[in-house]
Amino acid sequence: MSNTYERLQKVIAQSGVTSRRKAEQLIIEGKVKVNNKVITELGTKVSPDDKIEVNGVQLEKEVPVYYLFYKPRGVISSVKDEKGRKVVTDFFPEIEERIYPVGRLDYDTSGILLLTNDGEFANLVMHPKHGVEKVYVAKIKGIPSKIELGRLRKGVRDKGEILKAIRYRILSTDKKKNTMILELTLREGKNRHVRRMMEQLGYPVMKLKREQYGLLTLDGLSVGEYRKLTPKEVKQMVNLATQIVED
Known part of the structure; x- marks a missing residue:
């Protein structure tokens, strides 16, 4: 999944270094390099293979992770909530990666919710044109x-x-x-x-x-529990979304 290009400020923000707005300011100030070249254009897009430095420090690339979560009712499908309500990432206190939900489930809706740090996978399985x-x-x-x-x-x-x-x-x-x-x-x-x-x-x-x-169910999980997707399940979800587009 290394062919996806994303905006530089988004990639910096997703790495956890700073917010997207602050990342934009750092780019404008010439404090960001891509492949050893200073970048000042906010529209610049980068791939996962590009070397990115912020204030002279290279961004670390996280290993992609994929989780299937049995979301309870009364939980926000977000990584934070301004009103202080419980969010889905509160159920992943031991996870070091910076994961986020794939799409969302309403506050009062329970069931399957996927979480990952792989933006391409998230966009692929949730985009309406893929029809999963x-x-x-x-x-x-x-x-x-x-x-x-x-x-x-x-x-x-x-x-x-x-x-x-x-x-x-x-x-x-x-x-x-x-x-x-x-x-x-x-x-x-x-x-x-x-x-x-x-x-x-x-x-x-x-x-x-x-x-x-898609092919994923809640089998084996109780409310509030999660499990990792197997490599086979990740591949099946990608193939399913791709096949739907081609058909």
Whole structure:
């Protein structure tokens, strides 16, 4: 994965040396070198193979790591939160690498979340054009008809966006409690996608969990636990995303 080019200030920030804004200032001040050449242009892009120095100190390249995390409800999909709420990286106190979540899960949504320090892998598996499937299980208020559920595949409009599921399956219906449990498969992951989609149909989501991401599942994990992806799983996810684009 060494063919990806990223903005120099982003690479510096991701290394943990300083913030992106401060990195930009250092570039402008001529304190950053790439392959022994002083760089002052903010638009400069670099590859993982480039040698980068900040104030005469070479950036250390982290070994890429990949984690599958069973995110609990009530946790922010970020590395920090201005309001002091719990974030996903709080569950990785022993991890030395500077990892960050791949995409996000809403505060009130549980389930699979990937974390890595590999920007190319993250962009590959989360970008909408790659269409890696994600499977959610939603408990909704009300019992929609088959015609109403059919709109999920056609797409519903909300705030100028079309929200759709490529597949759905009814798992159970509770007429006494007036609830239904649905399995929904998406290829996109727009902000609050499932919740907004169901709200537009008039059936608000009461509980939501992401149970599958591509080929990955939560098997063997309890809420709040994580595990490393195997090299085979990383390769499978990359191949899956690449294959979808080519198809």
